[in-house]
Amino acid sequence: MTQHSPSAPGAPPQGGKPVVTDKDAGRIAFAAFVGTALEWYDYFLFGTAAAIVFNRLYFTTLNPTAATLAAFATFGVGFVARPVGAVIFGWVGDRIGRRPALLITVVMIGVATGLIGVLPDYAAIGIAAPILLALLRLLQGIAVGGEWGGAVTLAVEHAPPERRGRYAVLPQIGSPVGTLLSSGAFSLVLMMPADTFDSWGWRLPFLAAFPLLVVAVYIRRKVEESPLFDELLQQDDRAKVPAVDVFRQAWGRLIVAIASAFLGVGGFYIMTTFAISYGSDTLGVERSVMVNATLVAAVAQIVVLIVVGRISDRLGPGRVTLWGGVATAICALPIFMLIDTRSPLLIILAVSAGVCVLSVAYAVSGALLTELFPAHLRYSGVALAYNIAGALSGFLPFVATALLDRTGGSSVAPVALLIGVSLITAVGGFYGERLRVKDNVVSA
Structure with a gap:
């Protein structure tokens, strides 16, 4: 900067x-x-x-x-x-x-x-x-x-x-x-x-x-x-036209930022929007069970966000994003195996665990994305990265549903999709930590 x-x-x-x-x-x-x-x-x-x-x-x-x-x-x-x-x-x-x-x-x-x-x-x-x-x-x-x-x-x-x-x-x-x-x-x-x-x-x-x-x-x-x-x-x-300058001067940073934000948004849609549909329509679980699972997950998510936000000040937001992505990829299969049991208690546990583990990367998205762009392009860069990731993520439940149909209702499809999204974010965190901008400020 x-x-x-x-x-x-x-x-x-x-x-x-x-x-x-x-x-x-x-x-x-x-x-x-x-x-x-x-x-x-x-x-x-x-x-x-x-x-x-x-x-x-x-x-x-x-x-x-x-x-x-x-x-x-x-x-x-x-x-x-x-x-x-x-x-x-x-x-x-x-x-x-x-x-x-x-x-x-x-x-x-x-x-x-x-x-x-x-x-x-x-x-x-x-x-x-x-x-x-x-x-x-x-x-x-x-x-x-x-x-x-x-x-x-x-x-x-x-x-x-x-x-x-x-x-x-x-x-x-x-x-x-x-x-x-x-x-x-x-x-x-x-x-x-x-x-x-x-x-x-x-x-x-x-x-x-x-x-x-x-x-x-x-x-x-x-x-x-x-x-x-x-x-x-x-x-x-x-900048006169900040969005244009982001694409011209900071396109690499924009790609890294989109990747870093992808799991926090896209993974959330897989574990909530898609999971509700998968549980109720494919597994025959009562919709109220799936909805209640997402509400319990939201409460647990608040705790995870607060804790991880503080930890990131010591480890760095990029490293936290990297390990959050890796952890989610590792947990994807066990999470859907628990959902497949059709047990209400295990489903609530699985959805809560899934939302919590992907929230490790989501917790530091704000800190990481803002430090990927210099101050004169920051608002535009952060907003574009997050919302492009959001627009792409909006299609994930549809993609997961289509793959589910092709695989005969097997949870292999959403597991593979969640792993893919997680690894994309892990790569974003790896490069994001190395591209962080240091602002010219002092603490009083």
Whole structure:
């Protein structure tokens, strides 16, 4: 990374380097976590609703199978939109500031989610209903595409270099927390009578996004801009079109970053989205058992993320990613062997173990990806890498299902796929540790 002259705001007179403190780092990381948890709560709500209610209320002219496919296709729009959001908010974050980009993303997804809660169904406004639903999902995806990269960038750039792992992991915790909140919200409204749920009950979790948004904006407005971005601004060292420069100047780093993030996103989809389908449809296990397994796994994942984040400060995020990938590859076969037993207890144990072991690499994604890119390309580079990995990962459950059909329902297919994804991330961690950028900051 380019070393700047001693003129950053807040720098000590004799050193001239931006100063970062543990006190500020903890506060900023918590603000990043709150926003990220809201983002994932809103994002996961749509997936749940697509499975149980959107097919019946917004695609009523189709047969049940086609309606469900249409609902999930609308869900998939969000994945397509995420790289677009990475480009847009990468430009904002690298040109205008990390803070304004994160304020815009949290408002966008909060408003889009709340509006879904008041959107009339097909019976009320006809074809406009599914079209508006898809547009709101598109806005969600664009916002999520800019959220995570900015959250981890801001958390890392405010943190002392020797303690970045423990602070960068807080935005990561937003994912399991968002999963638990969205699942809990729908579990409550599903206790209503069926007619009440279909009429207005399902809307309540979406409408809850409005008060949650107020809290998130209040917290994020108190966040200061990154000291490294302030230095870039003063030195006028900003890229004109950051996303283009990432592909031109840092394409190798981008590939390593995508590989490093692949397991944390793709492996999670295999152990949750695919595992639920595999257990219920192929093995004949009750769907509630599979869903409960993912909820238990989300709780365990929070603990793993916190512990591994601290360990990474001693070992380095690249090494942790490498060994997390290797460990997941080794555990893939035993995990699916336990799922194949059809025992509810062993299934919960297997899914929890699978999510926990892949979370070793996921825990340090924020720290590693931010240190793979120089500050003037960081927001764009991190957002692009993570969301390209996410877009590719979105296809993994479909690939696993197709391979499952070709192999007669054998778990060999998902095992091989999980091993492949794990080894790709292990290679990413190996090279990522060697490509880490050292920022020009000092700890107070």
